[in-house]
Amino acid sequence: MTLRERSIEASTPLADGASVGVIGAGPAGTFFALHLLELLRERGRTAQITLIDRKTFASSGPSGCNMCAGAIGPAMVAKLRGLSILLDETVIRRIADGYEIHGSGVSVTVRSPERGEIYTVFRGGGPVAPSRKTKSFDQHLLDTAVSRGAGFLHERVEHIVRTPSGFRLGLSGGKERDFEFLVGAFGVNTSISRKLDIGYAPPRTWHTVQAEIPADNDFIERRLRNRIHIIPATSKAIRFLAITPKDDFLTLTGIGEHVKIGELERERERNRVLGGLLPEGANVLCHCHPQVPVGVARNPYSDRIAIVGDAFISRYLKNGIESSHDTARTLAEAVVTYGISADALRDHFYRPCIGRFRYDNVWGRMLFGIYESVLRKGHLSDAYLRSVSAGEASGRTAQAHILWSVFAGDAPYREIAGEAFSPRSIVELSRNFLGGR
Numbered sequence: 001m002t003l004r005e006r007s008i009e010a011s012t013p014l015a016d017g018a019s020v021g022v023i024g025a026g027p028a029g030t031f032f033a034l035h036l037l038e039l040l041r042e043r044g045r046t047a048q049i050t051l052i053d054r055k056t057f058a059s060s061g062p063s064g065c066n067m068c069a070g071a072i073g074p075a076m077v078a079k080l081r082g083l084s085i086l087l088d089e090t091v092i093r094r095i096a097d098g099y100e101i102h103g104s105g106v107s108v109t110v111r112s113p114e115r116g117e118i119y120t121v122f123r124g125g126g127p128v129a130p131s132r133k134t135k136s137f138d139q140h141l142l143d144t145a146v147s148r149g150a151g152f153l154h155e156r157v158e159h160i161v162r163t164p165s166g167f168r169l170g171l172s173g174g175k176e177r178d179f180e181f182l183v184g185a186f187g188v189n190t191s192i193s194r195k196l197d198i199g200y201a202p203p204r205t206w207h208t209v210q211a212e213i214p215a216d217n218d219f220i221e222r223r224l225r226n227r228i229h230i231i232p233a234t235s236k237a238i239r240f241l242a243i244t245p246k247d248d249f250l251t252l253t254g255i256g257e258h259v260k261i262g263e264l265e266r267e268r269e270r271n272r273v274l275g276g277l278l279p280e281g282a283n284v285l286c287h288c289h290p291q292v293p294v295g296v297a298r299n300p301y302s303d304r305i306a307i308v309g310d311a312f313i314s315r316y317l318k319n320g321i322e323s324s325h326d327t328a329r330t331l332a333e334a335v336v337t338y339g340i341s342a343d344a345l346r347d348h349f350y351r352p353c354i355g356r357f358r359y360d361n362v363w364g365r366m367l368f369g370i371y372e373s374v375l376r377k378g379h380l381s382d383a384y385l386r387s388v389s390a391g392e393a394s395g396r397t398a399q400a401h402i403l404w405s406v407f408a409g410d411a412p413y414r415e416i417a418g419e420a421f422s423p424r425s426i427v428e429l430s431r432n433f434l435g436g437r
């Protein structure tokens, strides 16, 4: 027996046919189920996986929706393809070719270096009545997981109790279910985390705002050029604003520490750049105040339990769905290969995820701070954005690539910072500024 085999045997393996409960059927929960099913199948093993969610992602408004702007970049699309999941016209609400970053009077378009498309999706049944012809992204993932062998319970989890062989969940209506391994994929917009008795504390969050505004196709194609727009806010309470086009809606997002819908409405009145990108006089048909994690959870694992997705850790202020995928996949690999003991989960799930995101997010915070303050400063932001497009026009694309990476790309922030502060980048920037372009 090798040392590795001995250490796996000493830990707690996931027994063949074990019952696995997943609280939350958002991206983290369904990605975990999909990866676990695939990894077990490859090894000729099985498990009874049950996804449990209080929502179904088919009804309209926040009650059927996991509340996000719904932008899915090329790297996430590739990961979906890796799971043999295709997004078709029933799920994709619009295809954007890039982001438009605005200053006070100038804007620049940045695209993925591979020219990959960005899909926009709804996470639930949509702002008004759900359509029979369309499906939300979360419903699509859940349907796929169920079609591949996961079970689904449409229930709210109300209690969590440890048992000698795992966990017992108390569900709405007084029902109970026992599981040998439990996954917390419940995100950060829930109070269930308080019922966990493993020393878990959720990550620090910001309270954001989102509003759905109707817009016709002509407006989105002509005025928004089918792109996602990032706009500096006039109010200090909002760190930045984003407009994400859907088929006949625009999702307006305000990101900041504590942003309320009233602040977003005031921004619509005051912010000239924002006003020019929204249909005049259009009413908000649906709004929500979702939280976004800006920190890392404490103790997101213990014997026979692990927490994934937003409820654990994600990349700072971008690509949350992809981060959920990545923590879920890391957990599935750890469980199948090393087991479900606290030691196995610490070494093969917790530490790899922390290594990937925690320190990188320190760079993320710094880069966002720098770009936010440049873009907020009228003349400086225009001079900078003019220099970015002048550089692009003459084949020097480093600055455009950095802007793409900060707001959308999947490169680690550490790498982006290396690129942003490289001598080449500084020379290029100074040359453009001094050249007055």
Ligand SMILES: Cc1cc2nc3c(=O)[nH]c(=O)nc-3n(C[C@H](O)[C@H](O)[C@H](O)COP(=O)(O)OP(=O)(O)OC[C@H]3O[C@@H](n4cnc5c(N)ncnc54)[C@H](O)[C@@H]3O)c2cc1C
Residues within 6 Å of the ligand: 023, 024, 025, 026, 027, 028, 029, 052, 053, 054, 055, 066, 067, 068, 069, 070, 071, 072, 155, 156, 157, 158, 185, 186, 187, 188, 189, 190, 191, 192, 208, 209, 210, 253, 290, 291, 292, 308, 309, 310, 311, 314, 318, 319, 320, 321, 322, 324
């Ligand atoms: C304003 C905003 C905009 C965003 N825009 C984007 C974007 O454009 N692209 C992107 O990639 N990411 C975006 N994100 C991030 C993205 O929404 C999250 O990273 C992602 O949803 C996290 O997935 P998750 O599965 O961990 O959590 P969630 O999506 O929150 O899913 C958690 C699930 O758990 C369920 N649940 C919770 N408690 C219980 C309970 N007691 N019983 C049963 N079920 C329960 C919930 O109903 C929910 O379905 C945005 C976030 C915010 C706040």
